[in-house]
Amino acid sequence: MTTNLFIERAKKYVTLSNDHDLARIKCLFADDATYHSDYFGTYHGSDAIHTMMTSFFARFPDAYWEVPEYRDNGQNGIEFAFVMTGTDVSTGEPVTRHGLERIYFTSTGLIQHIAVYKPA
Template sequence: MITNSFIERAKKYVRLSNDHDLSGIKCLFADDATYHSEYFGTYQGSDAIHAMMTSFFARFPDAHWEITEYRNNKQNGAEFTFVMTGTDISTGEPVRRHGLERIYFTSTGLIQHIAVCKPEQ
């Protein structure tokens, strides 16, 4: 797979996330994908990831990610720093989170793994 397509695929994932398009997002993941977030934990399999995202968007119904630059990570993927904003409906409080996200793809272009890291302190 050409490395520029990793960036295009990462952009598509972020665009679908900003649109809260859960069915579109689910189609991007390999069945045996994994997801690890320093904010929300580890999930294995596309069904578990989808359930986590469904819960996430219910809790943050206005979640939005701002990305300034996408980079190839030289390991079959792309990475980017982000600022996520939204409102936590469980508290009514606004949320603003910074982080680094790395997305790794299969040879067929599906998401194999996502790692979401908190910014270095």
């Protein structure tokens, strides 16, 4: 796959995340995908990732990611800085999180791994 296709797939993932479309997000992941977030931990397998995302969107029902630019990370993937905003329903407080996300793809274009890092 080419960098442009990786960027298109990463943009689709962010768009579906902003739409909170969990069914279509799940289809983007390889069955054995992994997900690590400095904010929420590590998950193995698309079912575990889907369960985590379901819980995340229940906690932040208005979550939204701003992504100004997508870059090739040179390792079959894309990286981007983001700002996530939303309301934590457990506290009623607004939340703003900055971070760096890296998405790695299989040769067929499915998401193999996502890594989310807090800013340095």
